[in-house]
Amino acid sequence: MPELPEVELTRRSLERAVVGKSIERVEIRAPKLRLPIPAELATLLAGRTIRSVARRGKYLLFDCETGWLIIHLGMTGFLRHIPDPALPGKHDHLDVRLTDGSALRLHDSRKFGTVIWTTDDPLTHPLLAGIGPEPLTPAFGxxxxxxxxxxxxxxxxxxxxxxxxxxxxxxxxxxxxxxxxxxxxxxxxxxxxxxxxxxxxxxxxxxxxxxxxxxxxxxxxxxxxxxxxxxxxVYGRGKGLCTRCNGALEEIRLGNRSTVFCSRCQK
DNA sequence: AGAATTACCTGAGCGC
DNA sequence: TGCGCTCAGGTAATTC
Structure with missing residues (x-):
């Protein structure tokens, strides 16, 4: 489940792999994720160069000259640079094929991901505008x-x-x-x-x-x-022991999310 | 305004 | 073997 660190690692990896490269074509195989993938993406992206890869919260932002490709990985999404893209596998919903023969490939079994195109400042997009401060910046503390x-x-x-x-x-x-x-x-x-x-x-x-x-x-x-x-x-260790006091960890649900803590260490 | 609930989706694991 | 159930959880929309 990608949270900020996983999305940031994806960003860094893709920044090295695809910045400066040009897009040849786009293949959309599963048009309906949490939101439909814009069908016009193929036309809009062909011939564009990826200028940068940024991140806001869990969203990845690709500067594609004439607009921004915004991707959220949802629960199970992976976005990888595939140097030698063979036949796509199950759940490989989107390929952005680059002119050097490689591809940017979105894999997402649960289809909770989101793919957006915008020609405006991506930070003002309705899905991004209301996001709180970045935790690793001075705006948060x-x-x-x-x-x-x-x-x-x-x-x-x-x-x-x-x-x-x-x-x-x-x-x-x-x-x-x-x-x-x-x-x-x-x-x-x-x-x-x-x-x-x-x-x-x-x-x-x-x-x-x-x-x-x-x-x-x-x-x-x-x-x-x-x-x-x-x-x-604590995460995923609901039946285990506290690493600090060796007491039994407790597991409860908050907002329908599994929550694990130590009632002796946490007050 | 803020809190609670639900929908979206598939794979894994489990009991029977 | 397979059926039905529960769980995993990011986020927007909806309801209270």
Whole structure:
């Protein structure tokens, strides 16, 4: 499940692989993802050069001279540069074929991904305009978290996963950051102190940064875009023991998401 | 305004 | 073997 680190690693990898290259043609095999892939993409992209690859939250933004190709990987999406594209496999929904014979290939079994074309500033697109600050920039920090949480009677885990308040944090890193910050995920956001918000903002940045750093080495070795290179302290370990106190971890559901924490370490 | 719920989709794993 | 069920979860839309 791509969250910010996985999307950022994808961005870095594709930046190296496709910037400066020209698009020959586009093959759309599954026209209907979460939103329909624009059919006119083939006409719009043929002959364009990819000038840059940027990221906003979990969205990848490709500058294609006359407009922007925006791609969200949803739950199960992979976007890879395929040097020698053979016959596409199952769930390979979109190929952007480049003039050097390689291809940018979107694979997404669950079809929760999104492919958008816009000629405007991509950051003003309706799906991107309302996204909260990037967690790894000065726009985000304990003060911001404290301020936006004052009026929110919602579990703090749901608050940090709310894309309108904070970009890029999904279920995995929300679980991990709260464990590191020693804060229970079901605490009401408005009950957090300034000091707790400072701590949580810091651990959110830590887990994202570490995942990007560790992921990059992992990915180079595997020559693929791997998800979740980190070894997790709580995520996916609902039946296990706390790595800090050795007590039994607890698993609950918040907003229909699996949530794992240690009630001894997290208050 | 903010909170809660639902829909979208497929593969894996499980009990029977 | 296969059926039916649950779970995985990002996000927009809808409802309260």
């Amino acid at each position: 304990g003060d911001y978290l404290f301020r936006v949480s004052r009026s929110r009677r919602v579990a703090v885990k749901l608050l940090i996963m709310n894309a309108a308040l904070l970009a890029g944090v999904g279920n995995i890193y929300a679980n991990e950051a709260l464990f590191r910050a020693a804060i229970r995920p079901d605490r009401l956001a408005c009950s957090l102190t300034q000091e707790e918000c400072d701590r949580l903002a810091l651990t959110i940045q830590e887990v994202l940064r570490e995942s990007i750093e560790q992921g990059s080495t992992y990915r180079v070795a595997e020559e693929t875009t791997a998800y979740h290179p980190l070894e997790f302290a």
